[in-house]
Amino acid sequence: MHIVILGAGYAGLRTALNLDRLLRERGMDDTVTLVDQNSYHQLIQKIHVTATSRNHGPEAIYSLGRILDSRQITFVQGRVRSIAPVEREVLLEDGRSLPYDRLVIALGSETAYYNVPGAREHSMPLRTYAEAMYLRDHLVAQFSAAATLSDPKKQRIMLTTAIVGGGCTGCELAGELASWVGSLSKETGAPRSEVRIALLDRNKLLLKQFGPWASREAERVFDQHGVSVYLNTAIESVEPNMLQVSGGRVLRANTIIWVAGICAPRIIAEAGLPVNGAGKAIVDHYLHVSGHDAIFALGDCAAVAAGTDGSMLPSTASYAIRQGEYLAETIFAEMVGTVTRSYESLKLGELVSLGPDNGVGNPLGMPILGHPVLVLKKGIEQYYRASITAL
Numbered sequence: 233m234h235i236v237i238l239g240a241g242y243a244g245l246r247t248a249l250n251l252d253r254l255l256r257e258r259g260m261d262d263t264v265t266l267v268d269q270n271s272y273h274q275l276i277q278k279i280h281v282t283a284t285s286r287n288h289g290p291e292a293i294y295s296l297g298r299i300l301d302s303r304q305i306t307f308v309q310g311r312v313r314s315i316a317p318v319e320r321e322v323l324l325e326d327g328r329s330l331p332y333d334r335l336v337i338a339l340g341s342e343t344a345y346y347n348v349p350g351a352r353e354h355s356m357p358l359r360t361y362a363e364a365m366y367l368r369d370h371l372v373a374q375f376s377a378a379a380t381l382s383d384p385k386k387q388r389i390m391l392t393t394a395i396v397g398g399g400c401t402g403c404e405l406a407g408e409l410a411s412w413v414g415s416l417s418k419e420t421g422a423p424r425s426e427v428r429i430a431l432l433d434r435n436k437l438l439l440k441q442f443g444p445w446a447s448r449e450a451e452r453v454f455d456q457h458g459v460s461v462y463l464n465t466a467i468e469s470v471e472p473n474m475l476q477v478s479g480g481r482v483l484r485a486n487t488i489i490w491v492a493g494i495c496a497p498r499i500i501a502e503a504g505l506p507v508n509g510a511g512k513a514i515v516d517h518y519l520h521v522s523g524h525d526a527i528f529a530l531g532d533c534a535a536v537a538a539g540t541d542g543s544m545l546p547s548t549a550s551y552a553i554r555q556g557e558y559l560a561e562t563i564f565a566e567m568v569g570t571v572t573r574s575y576e577s578l579k580l581g582e583l584v585s586l587g588p589d590n591g592v593g594n595p596l597g598m599p600i601l602g603h604p605v606l607v608l609k610k611g612i613e614q615y616y617r618a619s620i621t622a623l
Protein backbone atom coordinates (compact mmCIF):
# COMPACT_ATOMS: atom_id res chain seq x y z
CA MET A 233 0.00 0.00 0.00
CA HIS A 234 1.20 3.53 -0.75
CA ILE A 235 0.33 6.21 1.81
CA VAL A 236 0.84 9.81 0.76
CA ILE A 237 0.93 12.47 3.48
CA LEU A 238 0.50 16.10 2.41
CA GLY A 239 2.20 18.57 4.75
CA ALA A 240 5.20 17.97 7.03
CA GLY A 241 3.97 20.18 9.85
CA TYR A 242 3.09 18.99 13.35
CA ALA A 243 0.27 16.70 12.17
CA GLY A 244 1.77 15.30 8.97
CA LEU A 245 5.27 14.72 10.33
CA ARG A 246 3.95 12.96 13.45
CA THR A 247 1.74 10.69 11.33
CA ALA A 248 4.67 9.84 9.05
CA LEU A 249 7.18 9.16 11.86
CA ASN A 250 4.83 6.99 13.90
CA LEU A 251 3.50 5.07 10.90
CA ASP A 252 7.04 4.43 9.68
CA ARG A 253 7.99 3.06 13.10
CA LEU A 254 4.97 0.74 13.20
CA LEU A 255 5.66 -0.55 9.68
CA ARG A 256 9.35 -1.12 10.41
CA GLU A 257 8.60 -2.97 13.63
CA ARG A 258 6.45 -5.42 11.63
CA GLY A 259 8.91 -5.60 8.73
CA MET A 260 6.23 -4.41 6.30
CA ASP A 261 7.29 -2.92 2.96
CA ASP A 262 4.37 -0.51 2.42
CA THR A 263 5.57 2.93 1.39
CA VAL A 264 5.05 6.28 3.08
CA THR A 265 5.62 9.46 1.04
CA LEU A 266 5.69 12.81 2.82
CA VAL A 267 5.18 15.94 0.72
CA ASP A 268 5.95 19.52 1.69
CA GLN A 269 6.67 22.74 -0.14
CA ASN A 270 9.63 23.40 2.15
CA SER A 271 12.77 21.40 2.81
CA TYR A 272 12.30 22.02 6.52
CA HIS A 273 9.82 21.32 9.32
CA GLN A 274 8.61 24.52 10.99
CA LEU A 275 7.99 24.92 14.69
CA ILE A 276 5.27 27.45 14.01
CA GLN A 277 4.68 27.98 17.71
CA LYS A 278 8.12 29.65 17.84
CA ILE A 279 7.84 31.97 14.84
CA HIS A 280 6.71 35.02 16.83
CA VAL A 281 10.10 34.72 18.57
CA THR A 282 11.86 34.45 15.20
CA ALA A 283 10.05 37.59 14.06
CA THR A 284 11.18 39.61 17.07
CA SER A 285 14.75 38.62 17.67
CA ARG A 286 17.97 38.56 15.71
CA ASN A 287 19.23 35.33 17.24
CA HIS A 288 16.40 32.83 17.24
CA GLY A 289 15.95 32.07 13.52
CA PRO A 290 17.34 28.55 13.25
CA GLU A 291 15.50 27.40 16.39
CA ALA A 292 12.20 27.43 14.56
CA ILE A 293 13.10 25.05 11.73
CA TYR A 294 14.55 21.56 11.30
CA SER A 295 15.87 20.09 8.07
CA LEU A 296 13.43 17.39 6.95
CA GLY A 297 16.33 15.56 5.30
CA ARG A 298 17.99 15.19 8.70
CA ILE A 299 14.80 14.18 10.53
CA LEU A 300 13.96 11.56 7.89
CA ASP A 301 17.51 10.28 7.45
CA SER A 302 17.57 6.56 8.37
CA ARG A 303 13.79 6.21 8.14
CA GLN A 304 11.98 4.55 5.27
CA ILE A 305 9.86 7.61 4.51
CA THR A 306 10.26 9.09 1.02
CA PHE A 307 10.30 12.89 1.12
CA VAL A 308 9.04 14.85 -1.88
CA GLN A 309 9.64 18.58 -1.83
CA GLY A 310 6.95 20.27 -3.90
CA ARG A 311 3.89 22.44 -3.65
CA VAL A 312 0.58 20.62 -3.90
CA ARG A 313 -1.62 22.10 -6.60
CA SER A 314 -4.64 19.78 -6.48
CA ILE A 315 -6.09 16.52 -5.24
CA ALA A 316 -8.10 14.22 -7.53
CA PRO A 317 -10.05 11.85 -5.23
CA VAL A 318 -11.61 9.83 -8.07
CA GLU A 319 -8.25 9.16 -9.76
CA ARG A 320 -6.57 8.79 -6.33
CA GLU A 321 -3.85 11.17 -7.35
CA VAL A 322 -2.16 14.36 -6.09
CA LEU A 323 -0.80 16.90 -8.55
CA LEU A 324 2.14 19.13 -7.70
CA GLU A 325 2.70 22.58 -9.12
CA ASP A 326 5.78 21.42 -11.03
CA GLY A 327 3.65 18.91 -12.96
CA ARG A 328 4.56 15.76 -11.02
CA SER A 329 1.73 13.47 -9.98
CA LEU A 330 1.63 11.16 -6.98
CA PRO A 331 -0.77 8.22 -6.97
CA TYR A 332 -1.98 7.00 -3.57
CA ASP A 333 -3.89 4.20 -1.89
CA ARG A 334 -4.43 6.26 1.26
CA LEU A 335 -4.11 10.04 1.43
CA VAL A 336 -3.51 12.10 4.56
CA ILE A 337 -4.21 15.83 4.25
CA ALA A 338 -2.24 17.83 6.84
CA LEU A 339 -1.75 21.11 4.99
CA GLY A 340 -2.27 23.39 7.99
CA SER A 341 -3.89 26.80 7.65
CA GLU A 342 -3.61 30.15 5.93
CA THR A 343 -4.38 33.68 7.02
CA ALA A 344 -8.08 34.62 6.78
CA TYR A 345 -8.76 38.22 5.72
CA TYR A 346 -12.58 38.09 5.93
CA ASN A 347 -12.88 40.27 2.78
CA VAL A 348 -11.65 43.36 4.63
CA PRO A 349 -10.64 45.72 1.79
CA GLY A 350 -6.89 46.08 1.44
CA ALA A 351 -6.07 43.66 4.27
CA ARG A 352 -4.36 41.06 2.09
CA GLU A 353 -2.48 43.68 0.05
CA HIS A 354 -1.32 46.07 2.77
CA SER A 355 -0.67 43.96 5.85
CA MET A 356 1.82 41.24 6.76
CA PRO A 357 0.72 37.76 7.85
CA LEU A 358 2.50 35.58 10.42
CA ARG A 359 1.86 31.91 9.74
CA THR A 360 5.19 30.62 8.44
CA TYR A 361 8.89 30.81 9.15
CA ALA A 362 9.45 32.72 5.89
CA GLU A 363 6.83 35.29 6.92
CA ALA A 364 8.50 35.64 10.32
CA MET A 365 11.89 36.31 8.72
CA TYR A 366 10.31 38.86 6.39
CA LEU A 367 8.62 40.63 9.29
CA ARG A 368 11.84 40.71 11.31
CA ASP A 369 13.80 42.23 8.41
CA HIS A 370 11.01 44.74 7.85
CA LEU A 371 11.06 45.82 11.51
CA VAL A 372 14.84 46.22 11.51
CA ALA A 373 14.58 48.29 8.30
CA GLN A 374 11.87 50.54 9.79
CA PHE A 375 13.87 51.17 12.96
CA SER A 376 17.07 51.81 10.99
CA ALA A 377 15.28 54.22 8.63
CA ALA A 378 13.59 56.05 11.53
CA ALA A 379 17.01 56.69 13.05
CA THR A 380 17.92 58.78 10.00
CA LEU A 381 14.86 61.07 10.24
CA SER A 382 14.55 64.24 12.27
CA ASP A 383 10.76 64.76 12.19
CA PRO A 384 9.29 63.04 15.31
CA LYS A 385 5.87 62.67 13.65
CA LYS A 386 7.36 60.74 10.73
CA GLN A 387 9.50 58.74 13.10
CA ARG A 388 6.46 57.77 15.14
CA ILE A 389 4.56 56.42 12.11
CA MET A 390 7.63 54.50 11.03
CA LEU A 391 8.05 53.04 14.52
CA THR A 392 4.38 52.15 15.02
CA THR A 393 3.36 48.51 14.72
CA ALA A 394 -0.33 47.63 14.56
CA ILE A 395 -1.21 44.01 15.31
CA VAL A 396 -4.70 43.10 14.14
CA GLY A 397 -6.10 40.16 16.11
CA GLY A 398 -6.00 39.68 19.87
CA GLY A 399 -6.04 35.88 19.84
CA CYS A 400 -3.09 33.66 20.79
CA THR A 401 -0.86 34.67 17.87
CA GLY A 402 -1.51 38.42 18.28
CA CYS A 403 -0.92 38.33 22.04
CA GLU A 404 2.22 36.19 21.79
CA LEU A 405 3.62 38.48 19.12
CA ALA A 406 2.74 41.69 21.00
CA GLY A 407 4.47 40.39 24.15
CA GLU A 408 7.68 39.42 22.33
CA LEU A 409 7.77 42.62 20.30
CA ALA A 410 7.34 44.77 23.39
CA SER A 411 10.34 43.07 24.96
CA TRP A 412 12.48 43.54 21.82
CA VAL A 413 11.89 47.18 20.87
CA GLY A 414 14.19 48.56 23.61
CA SER A 415 17.26 46.71 22.36
CA LEU A 416 16.29 47.22 18.72
CA SER A 417 16.08 50.99 19.32
CA LYS A 418 19.53 50.97 20.92
CA GLU A 419 21.06 48.89 18.13
CA THR A 420 19.61 51.01 15.32
CA GLY A 421 19.63 54.42 16.96
CA ALA A 422 15.84 54.81 16.59
CA PRO A 423 14.26 56.98 19.32
CA ARG A 424 12.63 54.63 21.87
CA SER A 425 10.21 57.39 22.89
CA GLU A 426 8.51 57.28 19.46
CA VAL A 427 7.94 53.51 19.40
CA ARG A 428 4.30 52.44 19.55
CA ILE A 429 2.68 48.97 19.58
CA ALA A 430 -1.08 48.73 19.12
CA LEU A 431 -3.06 45.50 19.50
CA LEU A 432 -6.56 45.67 18.02
CA ASP A 433 -9.47 43.26 18.20
CA ARG A 434 -13.12 43.48 17.24
CA ASN A 435 -14.11 41.48 20.34
CA LYS A 436 -14.52 42.86 23.83
CA LEU A 437 -11.87 40.47 25.18
CA LEU A 438 -8.34 39.41 24.27
CA LEU A 439 -7.87 35.61 24.13
CA LYS A 440 -11.64 35.26 24.24
CA GLN A 441 -11.61 31.44 24.38
CA PHE A 442 -10.18 31.63 27.93
CA GLY A 443 -12.75 34.05 29.33
CA PRO A 444 -12.43 37.46 31.04
CA TRP A 445 -9.70 36.48 33.55
CA ALA A 446 -7.14 35.89 30.78
CA SER A 447 -8.05 39.12 28.99
CA ARG A 448 -7.60 41.05 32.25
CA GLU A 449 -4.17 39.50 32.78
CA ALA A 450 -3.09 40.14 29.18
CA GLU A 451 -4.28 43.77 29.36
CA ARG A 452 -2.42 44.24 32.65
CA VAL A 453 0.83 42.84 31.22
CA PHE A 454 0.51 44.84 28.01
CA ASP A 455 -0.21 48.03 29.93
CA GLN A 456 3.02 47.50 31.89
CA HIS A 457 5.02 46.93 28.70
CA GLY A 458 3.66 49.80 26.64
CA VAL A 459 1.31 47.90 24.31
CA SER A 460 -1.91 49.86 23.66
CA VAL A 461 -4.91 47.53 23.50
CA TYR A 462 -7.97 48.56 21.45
CA LEU A 463 -10.93 46.23 22.02
CA ASN A 464 -14.34 46.42 20.29
CA THR A 465 -12.39 47.84 17.37
CA ALA A 466 -13.25 46.48 13.95
CA ILE A 467 -10.95 47.14 10.99
CA GLU A 468 -12.93 48.59 8.10
CA SER A 469 -10.13 48.75 5.58
CA VAL A 470 -6.38 48.68 5.26
CA GLU A 471 -4.44 51.12 3.13
CA PRO A 472 -0.68 51.49 2.71
CA ASN A 473 0.61 52.28 6.24
CA MET A 474 -2.88 53.05 7.52
CA LEU A 475 -5.81 51.30 9.20
CA GLN A 476 -9.35 52.64 8.97
CA VAL A 477 -11.08 51.47 12.13
CA SER A 478 -14.66 51.56 13.35
CA GLY A 479 -16.01 54.97 14.31
CA GLY A 480 -14.20 56.70 11.46
CA ARG A 481 -10.87 56.61 13.27
CA VAL A 482 -7.52 56.15 11.55
CA LEU A 483 -4.28 54.55 12.78
CA ARG A 484 -1.08 55.27 10.87
CA ALA A 485 1.56 52.57 11.15
CA ASN A 486 4.39 51.48 8.87
CA THR A 487 4.06 47.94 10.16
CA ILE A 488 0.61 46.35 10.01
CA ILE A 489 0.43 42.68 10.96
CA TRP A 490 -2.73 40.71 10.28
CA VAL A 491 -3.23 37.76 12.63
CA ALA A 492 -7.00 38.00 12.95
CA GLY A 493 -7.91 34.48 11.92
CA ILE A 494 -7.15 31.39 9.89
CA CYS A 495 -8.78 29.26 7.22
CA ALA A 496 -7.83 26.01 5.52
CA PRO A 497 -6.08 25.96 2.11
CA ARG A 498 -8.54 26.16 -0.82
CA ILE A 499 -7.15 22.93 -2.31
CA ILE A 500 -9.44 20.91 -0.04
CA ALA A 501 -12.69 22.50 -1.18
CA GLU A 502 -11.47 22.61 -4.78
CA ALA A 503 -11.03 18.81 -4.65
CA GLY A 504 -14.77 18.54 -3.99
CA LEU A 505 -14.21 17.32 -0.43
CA PRO A 506 -16.76 18.41 2.21
CA VAL A 507 -15.64 21.51 4.11
CA ASN A 508 -17.00 23.84 6.79
CA GLY A 509 -17.21 27.66 6.63
CA ALA A 510 -13.46 28.02 7.22
CA GLY A 511 -12.67 25.58 4.39
CA LYS A 512 -11.64 22.82 6.84
CA ALA A 513 -12.25 19.22 5.80
CA ILE A 514 -15.17 17.68 7.63
CA VAL A 515 -14.02 14.41 9.18
CA ASP A 516 -15.69 11.52 10.99
CA HIS A 517 -14.65 9.96 14.32
CA TYR A 518 -11.77 8.14 12.60
CA LEU A 519 -10.48 11.30 10.87
CA HIS A 520 -11.69 10.01 7.47
CA VAL A 521 -12.88 12.89 5.34
CA SER A 522 -16.66 12.36 5.34
CA GLY A 523 -17.69 10.07 2.51
CA HIS A 524 -14.07 9.28 1.49
CA ASP A 525 -12.68 6.13 3.10
CA ALA A 526 -9.25 6.51 1.45
CA ILE A 527 -8.70 10.10 2.57
CA PHE A 528 -7.94 11.41 6.07
CA ALA A 529 -7.51 14.99 7.29
CA LEU A 530 -6.14 16.32 10.56
CA GLY A 531 -4.56 19.32 12.27
CA ASP A 532 -5.47 22.90 11.39
CA CYS A 533 -7.00 21.94 8.02
CA ALA A 534 -9.59 19.57 9.54
CA ALA A 535 -12.82 20.32 11.40
CA VAL A 536 -12.57 17.80 14.24
CA ALA A 537 -15.48 17.58 16.69
CA ALA A 538 -14.56 18.40 20.29
CA GLY A 539 -17.28 16.18 21.71
CA THR A 540 -20.94 15.70 21.09
CA ASP A 541 -22.08 19.32 21.53
CA GLY A 542 -21.17 20.36 17.97
CA SER A 543 -18.12 22.42 18.99
CA MET A 544 -14.81 21.99 17.14
CA LEU A 545 -11.33 21.47 18.54
CA PRO A 546 -9.10 24.56 18.52
CA SER A 547 -6.36 24.83 15.91
CA THR A 548 -3.29 24.13 17.99
CA ALA A 549 -0.08 22.17 17.58
CA SER A 550 -0.94 20.00 20.61
CA TYR A 551 -4.11 18.71 18.94
CA ALA A 552 -2.36 18.34 15.57
CA ILE A 553 0.35 16.15 17.17
CA ARG A 554 -2.19 14.01 19.08
CA GLN A 555 -4.21 13.51 15.92
CA GLY A 556 -1.04 12.47 14.07
CA GLU A 557 -0.31 9.84 16.75
CA TYR A 558 -3.87 8.57 16.51
CA LEU A 559 -3.93 8.50 12.72
CA ALA A 560 -0.70 6.50 12.43
CA GLU A 561 -2.25 3.82 14.66
CA THR A 562 -5.52 3.90 12.74
CA ILE A 563 -3.95 3.55 9.30
CA PHE A 564 -1.72 0.77 10.60
CA ALA A 565 -4.68 -1.03 12.18
CA GLU A 566 -6.56 -0.81 8.88
CA MET A 567 -3.55 -2.24 7.05
CA VAL A 568 -3.09 -5.23 9.36
CA GLY A 569 -6.83 -5.75 9.73
CA THR A 570 -7.19 -5.08 13.47
CA VAL A 571 -10.00 -3.07 15.04
CA THR A 572 -9.66 0.70 14.91
CA ARG A 573 -10.78 2.83 17.84
CA SER A 574 -12.41 6.20 17.27
CA TYR A 575 -10.53 9.46 17.96
CA GLU A 576 -11.20 10.88 21.38
CA SER A 577 -9.82 14.29 22.17
CA LEU A 578 -8.52 14.95 25.62
CA LYS A 579 -9.17 18.56 26.71
CA LEU A 580 -5.53 19.62 26.63
CA GLY A 581 -6.03 23.33 27.15
CA GLU A 582 -3.79 26.06 25.79
CA LEU A 583 -0.69 27.96 26.92
CA VAL A 584 -0.04 31.48 25.67
CA SER A 585 3.09 33.51 26.34
CA LEU A 586 2.78 37.26 26.84
CA GLY A 587 6.43 38.07 26.27
CA PRO A 588 9.42 36.28 27.81
CA ASP A 589 8.24 36.70 31.45
CA ASN A 590 4.44 36.33 31.42
CA GLY A 591 1.73 34.07 30.19
CA VAL A 592 -1.76 32.65 30.65
CA GLY A 593 -2.97 29.11 30.23
CA ASN A 594 -5.52 26.47 31.13
CA PRO A 595 -3.72 23.12 30.99
CA LEU A 596 -6.31 20.36 31.44
CA GLY A 597 -8.82 23.11 32.25
CA MET A 598 -6.89 24.66 35.16
CA PRO A 599 -6.29 28.44 34.85
CA ILE A 600 -2.65 29.44 35.43
CA LEU A 601 -0.67 32.67 35.04
CA GLY A 602 2.92 33.88 34.78
CA HIS A 603 6.05 31.75 34.99
CA PRO A 604 4.36 28.34 35.36
CA VAL A 605 2.92 28.88 31.86
CA LEU A 606 6.37 29.52 30.42
CA VAL A 607 7.93 26.59 32.25
CA LEU A 608 5.22 24.22 30.97
CA LYS A 609 5.51 25.59 27.45
CA LYS A 610 9.27 25.13 27.45
CA GLY A 611 8.96 21.56 28.76
CA ILE A 612 6.44 20.65 26.05
CA GLU A 613 8.63 22.22 23.40
CA GLN A 614 11.74 20.31 24.53
CA TYR A 615 9.79 17.06 24.60
CA TYR A 616 8.57 17.75 21.09
CA ARG A 617 12.04 18.59 19.76
CA ALA A 618 13.37 15.32 21.22
CA SER A 619 10.46 13.36 19.75
CA ILE A 620 11.15 14.41 16.17
CA THR A 621 14.88 13.87 16.29
CA ALA A 622 14.94 10.58 18.25
CA LEU A 623 14.88 7.39 16.23
Ligand SMILES: Cc1cc2nc3c(=O)[nH]c(=O)nc-3n(C[C@H](O)[C@H](O)[C@H](O)COP(=O)(O)OP(=O)(O)OC[C@H]3O[C@@H](n4cnc5c(N)ncnc54)[C@H](O)[C@@H]3O)c2cc1C
Pocket residue numbers: 238239240241242243244267268269270273274276277278279280310311312313338339340341358359400401404497530531532533547548549550551552583584
Ligand atom coordinates in the same frame (compact mmCIF):
# COMPACT_ATOMS: atom_id res chain seq x y z
C1 LIG B 1 2.75 32.61 16.18
C2 LIG B 1 2.03 31.31 16.49
C3 LIG B 1 2.18 30.76 17.75
C4 LIG B 1 1.55 29.54 18.05
N1 LIG B 1 1.74 29.01 19.31
C5 LIG B 1 1.19 27.80 19.60
C6 LIG B 1 1.41 27.21 20.88
O1 LIG B 1 2.11 27.76 21.73
N2 LIG B 1 0.87 25.99 21.12
C7 LIG B 1 0.10 25.34 20.19
O2 LIG B 1 -0.36 24.21 20.49
N3 LIG B 1 -0.17 25.89 18.99
C8 LIG B 1 0.37 27.10 18.65
N4 LIG B 1 0.12 27.67 17.43
C9 LIG B 1 -0.75 26.98 16.46
C10 LIG B 1 0.01 25.87 15.74
O3 LIG B 1 1.19 26.37 15.18
C11 LIG B 1 -0.86 25.22 14.66
O4 LIG B 1 -2.08 24.80 15.22
C12 LIG B 1 -0.11 24.01 14.07
O5 LIG B 1 1.00 24.48 13.32
C13 LIG B 1 -1.01 23.15 13.20
O6 LIG B 1 -0.27 22.04 12.76
P1 LIG B 1 -0.55 21.43 11.31
O7 LIG B 1 0.35 20.27 11.15
O8 LIG B 1 -2.01 21.24 11.11
O9 LIG B 1 -0.13 22.58 10.28
P2 LIG B 1 1.31 23.22 10.04
O10 LIG B 1 2.19 23.03 11.20
O11 LIG B 1 1.03 24.60 9.56
O12 LIG B 1 1.88 22.35 8.83
C14 LIG B 1 1.34 22.43 7.53
C15 LIG B 1 2.43 22.01 6.55
O13 LIG B 1 1.86 21.95 5.25
C16 LIG B 1 2.75 22.54 4.32
N5 LIG B 1 1.95 23.02 3.19
C17 LIG B 1 0.91 23.88 3.22
N6 LIG B 1 0.40 24.07 1.99
C18 LIG B 1 1.13 23.29 1.16
C19 LIG B 1 1.07 23.01 -0.23
N7 LIG B 1 0.17 23.55 -1.04
N8 LIG B 1 1.99 22.15 -0.75
C20 LIG B 1 2.93 21.55 0.04
N9 LIG B 1 3.02 21.77 1.35
C21 LIG B 1 2.13 22.63 1.91
C22 LIG B 1 3.44 23.65 5.10
O14 LIG B 1 4.68 23.99 4.51
C23 LIG B 1 3.58 23.02 6.48
O15 LIG B 1 4.81 22.35 6.63
C24 LIG B 1 0.73 28.89 17.08
C25 LIG B 1 0.57 29.47 15.81
C26 LIG B 1 1.21 30.67 15.51
C27 LIG B 1 1.03 31.29 14.14
